[in-house]
Amino acid sequence: xxxxxxxxxxxxxxxxxxxxxxxxxxxxxxxxxxxxxxxxxxxxxxxxxxxxxxxxxxxxxxxxxxxxxxxxxxxxxxxxxxxxxxxxxxxxxxxxxxxxxxxxxxxxxxxxxxxxxxxxxxxxxxxxxxxxxxxxxxxxxxxxxxxxxxxxxxxxxxxxxxxxxxxxxxxxxxxxxxxxxxxxxxxxxxxxxxxxxxxxxxxxxxx
Numbered sequence: 001x002x003x004x005x006x007x008x009x010x011x012x013x014x015x016x017x018x019x020x021x022x023x024x025x026x027x028x029x030x031x032x033x034x035x036x037x038x039x040x041x042x043x044x045x046x047x048x049x050x051x052x053x054x055x056x057x058x059x060x061x062x063x064x065x066x067x068x069x070x071x072x073x074x075x076x077x078x079x080x081x082x083x084x085x086x087x088x089x090x091x092x093x094x095x096x097x098x099x100x101x102x103x104x105x106x107x108x109x110x111x112x113x114x115x116x117x118x119x120x121x122x123x124x125x126x127x128x129x130x131x132x133x134x135x136x137x138x139x140x141x142x143x144x145x146x147x148x149x150x151x152x153x154x155x156x157x158x159x160x161x162x163x164x165x166x167x168x169x170x171x172x173x174x175x176x177x178x179x180x181x182x183x184x185x186x187x188x189x190x191x192x193x194x195x196x197x198x199x200x201x202x203x204x205x206x207x
Contacts, residue, residue: 002048010035078098079095079097079101085174088172104143108137108141109137110135119135119136
């Protein structure tokens with residue numbers, strides 16, 4: 001597919017070993033083509049047919065940025081933090097709520113000044129120590145919440161059974177394991193013996 005660029009730039013979209021993957025093109029396009037065999041075409045061929053480049057070009061042709069996916073994962077952490085344990089139904093509900101919120105706020109327009117120009121903010125990269133600009137977005141709109149509440153209320157009214165006042169935990173509920181510290185918690189008395197106040201070098205007061 002990459003070598004086909006040499007044919008495409010000359011206006012040839014079908015050749016012996018393949019064809020272009022784009023759709024039909026307009027015949028009256030005002031676009032200058034490169035003449036086959038010209039100096040410009042030969043220079044382009046040197047770049048495209050370079051053996052080293054042909055080995056790595058599949059990587060660039062199939063490259064996909066994961067920035068949007070990482071942004072969505074960070075958004076999920078706002079609703080389902082890793083610092084807390086949730087039962088599977090609760091975690092699923094929080095994840096779906098994060099998806100609704102993310103999709104609703106994804107395409108917010110840029111914030112504009114009184115004169116109509118885009119308003120920018122600036123942030124400094126701690127690693128490179130360089131400043132960069134980013135466009136500010138309009139304030140978040142949570143108008144979907146009322147629709148969600150209405151749907152929940154209608155489903156509750158139309159339900160045939162009530163909500164149980166108490167509910168036993170499922171056997172696979174992670175909350176039964178307590179705090180996931182990775183180490184057993186010592187007793188309070190043991191901590192009193194080994195922990196000292198910062199800066200004073202003295203044990204913590206017991207009273």
